[in-house]
Amino acid sequence: MDIKGLSSKIRRQKKTFLKLEELRELLCPDDYDSFYSTMAALQEAGALRPVGSAHDTNGMLPPLRLKYRVLREKEDDTAEIREIRLLAPGLNISGYLEHPALYRKHRDILLPFSEYLKTRRTELKFPMSVNERSFSIWRQEKLLSCAACRSVLRYNGWEGKLNAYATPEPFFDYLCGGGPIGTLLVLENKDTWYTLRRLLMNHLYRRNLFGVRLDGVVLGEGNKAARPHALEEYASFLPGPAPRFYYFGDLDYTGIQIYQSVVDANPGLEIRLFASAYRAMLIRSRQAGTEAVTTSQSKPAGLVAFLSLFDAEESEQIKRLLESGRFLPQEILTCPYLESQLMEAGNGNV
Structure with a gap:
């Protein structure tokens, strides 16, 4: 019984809660005894925890609860904490230290912007179009217009502060x-x-x-x-x-x-x-x-x-x-x- 592999399989599921029947389909046991043993081992390994009333069981012997919570492994944030501390002044460093998971989500957009602020912040004195500024920072001319980038800038207090002007389509x-x-x-x-x-x-x-x-x-x-x-x-x-x-x-x-x-x-x-x-x-x-x-x-x-x-x-x-x-x-x-x-x-x- 590969409990480590089964734990990883369960944790890859998008749901936070899984019903007993969903777990049976996921684990494909040979019989009920095998299913019960696997469920017990997964709980022991910290991959699952029963939820709901203790009386909510499947009615079999030995009984199993009808619903379980998937327990995710706590990620090691050491590397992220090190990167966060090196971000450019003016970014929301304290916020990311409290929420390393959010930093991981923002990282691809945030790191190039942090480097820009460290090395070329003076360029912000000169106005550019939105696409020009976007390419100057990220080497992607459309990134500054996307919702994900605006969200990162907003979290860091930089939305609307990049001295970039919009270029609407001209009128005929x-x-x-x-x-x-x-x-x-x-x-x-x-x-x-x-x-x-x-x-x-x-x-x-x-x-x-x-x-x-x-x-x-x-x-x-x-x-x-x-x-x-x-x-x-x-x-x-x-x-x-x-x-x-x-x-x-x-x-x-x-x-x-x-x-x-x-x-x-x-x-x-x-x-x-x-x-x-x-x-x-x-x-x-x-x-x-x-x-x-x-x-x-x-x-x-x-x-x-x-x-x-x-x-x-x-x-x-x-x-x-x-x-x-x-x-x-x-x-x-x-x-x-x-x-x-x-x-x-x-x-x-x-």
């Missing part, structure tokens, strides 16, 4: 040129953005849409524009002062939520709803019809504020549309229609 845009950038229209969907981009390129002097003079169009790509400070960062790279933004998306609960999220995510910008485009959608829907919502959508918190931007009749029409489970996609304003509404730059009010 078209700027008309020929003067200051005063007003930009953010569009939720690609088709409408491409259509307006094409029209503005083909009609250089027709830049007023529904009474608003446009200096360009930006593709919001759904929630991309709703990331924290995404449009603010985009605007910071434009020449001159930050422009005024208008937003135009699908007329459904999700589209309304995206608009509100874009406003909330960019508090440093003036962002208005392109309400006249939504009015045009309502008018067009009388001939073109509406589309059924195919996914479950919840009423957005900003619905009342959104509806307040329209008159009573329009607001009621929007409410009826949404409550009936239907919506209006941006694409209801087709290229020929938008072209017919695009006027010369001098005819707008903005």
Whole structure:
């Protein structure tokens, strides 16, 4: 009977508790006497301990308890303690000394970072992108963005302290040129953005849409524009002062939520709803019809504020549309229609 080998086999199980029948399947005894002897030996070796009431037995002679706790061997932490004491100042050395198991879990990420702090800490004076900093420390450009790395940094008090800046995906845009950038229209969907981009390129002097003079169009790509400070960062790279933004998306609960999220995510910008485009959608829907919502959508918190931007009749029409489970996609304003509404730059009010 190889009790040492059987103890190792049991300790490799992921469960903390094992039922008697699970142990029988694991140990594969020849008969009950052999099974009982093996169980007794495993308890003697410190691999198992019975749990529960002493009356909870299998009813056989000699009896065995119905449930056992797997007892893991205590690991020798000597080597880890030695490594922990050599970590760079500024890391959570006391925490790891109390929890060597956590150090073992963090070790692969922690040791290169500790070496970086010891030998190249001065590099933190100079800003780098997240991926650049990640490669500089770990020779892996994506590691700093992963949850495991952020967890290690958080435990050591270094999260957000590596002087690294995010590099969000750039927005696709078209700027008309020929003067200051005063007003930009953010569009939720690609088709409408491409259509307006094409029209503005083909009609250089027709830049007023529904009474608003446009200096360009930006593709919001759904929630991309709703990331924290995404449009603010985009605007910071434009020449001159930050422009005024208008937003135009699908007329459904999700589209309304995206608009509100874009406003909330960019508090440093003036962002208005392109309400006249939504009015045009309502008018067009009388001939073109509406589309059924195919996914479950919840009423957005900003619905009342959104509806307040329209008159009573329009607001009621929007409410009826949404409550009936239907919506209006941006694409209801087709290229020929938008072209017919695009006027010369001098005819707008903005």
